[in-house]
Amino acid sequence: MSTELLVQEPLSQARVVAGKTFPLPLGPASRPCSTDQLTAWVAAHRERFFERVMQHGAVLLRGFAIDTPDDFAAFVDSLGLDNMPYVGGAAVRNRVSGDRVLTANESPPSEPIPFHHEMSQVPAPPDYIVFYCDIPPAEGGETPIILSNEVYRFFHQNHPEFLRRVEELGVRYIRIMPAEDDPSSAIGRSWKSTYQAESRAGAEAAMREQGTSWQWLDNGNLRTVTAALPAIRSESRTGQKTFFNSMIAAYTGWVDSRNDPTKAIELGDGSPVDHDAMMAIAAYMKEHCVAFPWQKGDVLVVDNRLTMHSRNPFTPPRRILASVARQRHGDRAMAAG
Numbered sequence: 001m002s003t004e005l006l007v008q009e010p011l012s013q014a015r016v017v018a019g020k021t022f023p024l025p026l027g028p029a030s031r032p033c034s035t036d037q038l039t040a041w042v043a044a045h046r047e048r049f050f051e052r053v054m055q056h057g058a059v060l061l062r063g064f065a066i067d068t069p070d071d072f073a074a075f076v077d078s079l080g081l082d083n084m085p086y087v088g089g090a091a092v093r094n095r096v097s098g099d100r101v102l103t104a105n106e107s108p109p110s111e112p113i114p115f116h117h118e119m120s121q122v123p124a125p126p127d128y129i130v131f132y133c134d135i136p137p138a139e140g141g142e143t144p145i146i147l148s149n150e151v152y153r154f155f156h157q158n159h160p161e162f163l164r165r166v167e168e169l170g171v172r173y174i175r176i177m178p179a180e181d182d183p184s185s186a187i188g189r190s191w192k193s194t195y196q197a198e199s200r201a202g203a204e205a206a207m208r209e210q211g212t213s214w215q216w217l218d219n220g221n222l223r224t225v226t227a228a229l230p231a232i233r234s235e236s237r238t239g240q241k242t243f244f245n246s247m248i249a250a251y252t253g254w255v256d257s258r259n260d261p262t263k264a265i266e267l268g269d270g271s272p273v274d275h276d277a278m279m280a281i282a283a284y285m286k287e288h289c290v291a292f293p294w295q296k297g298d299v300l301v302v303d304n305r306l307t308m309h310s311r312n313p314f315t316p317p318r319r320i321l322a323s324v325a326r327q328r329h330g331d332r333a334m335a336a337g
Helices: 035-044 046-056 069-078 148-158 160-169 200-210 247-253 275-288 329-335
Strands: 006-008 015-017 020-022 024-028 058-061 095-097 101-103 113-116 128-135 145-147 171-177 213-216 222-225 265-267 299-303 307-311 319-326
Touching (some): 020 046, 024 046, 069 128, 069 319, 200 213
Antiparallel strands (some): 058 299, 095 101, 113 307, 128 299
């Protein structure tokens, strides 16, 4: 990567995986470096920048003068990605800067959020998720990340028969949503917010488009079952297989007054998942992830096709913002070769 602006910085928590630093930590070649300088450089070097994101799975930008949510929004705009509406996601989020920048998750600080690929419970997940640290946590609150192909290899080596069934059948996600957002729950997003609809008819149209089946409950809640979705994917750019799903997140974390996590996921034929395998995968992720303390102004660009993320419990205050996006159509075609 050109040394005109970005240089690799040390990050003690980073790991070297297959010869690549994960995540790749980059800082300014000289300081101070304004948001305008950074956004202009990224806009002029997008192809090279995203090549690094793909090669490393994630890039951490640290030491730039990204001081406000508007600065972060300007950076996201410089990436040249298509904004993706947050339709189908489970987390309660609030808009911060237009439709592009949202709070990462409004669930209680005590609640961990297990590993997942962003919005992998919908048919067309985003290509990237970009995080921004507006207010660092007083304690904890890291956003651990892990390369999904590493998780796949562990799965393949230790639970090959269950892997075969997951790859063959896919998985279905089951969730009960309230009529209004419930910020006391990590999956408390209402059906109105989830499907950006004010009426049942509007929600049903969105679910029908996604292939989701539904049942309206007497108390106004909505029970949904997704179509069978792939949980193992072959990544077209790298040729690697990935553990691309929200299986562990659903099975260990989709719990609140409405939802039982052990009933939140099933194989595509309706059969149950393997408890021992799920727990082993969750333990592997925890042991091999990278978790670094957030610093004010940090930006983490995550390739959502390659890298899973989670959230550790924390002591407030903490304000992490996020933007989800897809490559523009022509760029996706070129990336796929």
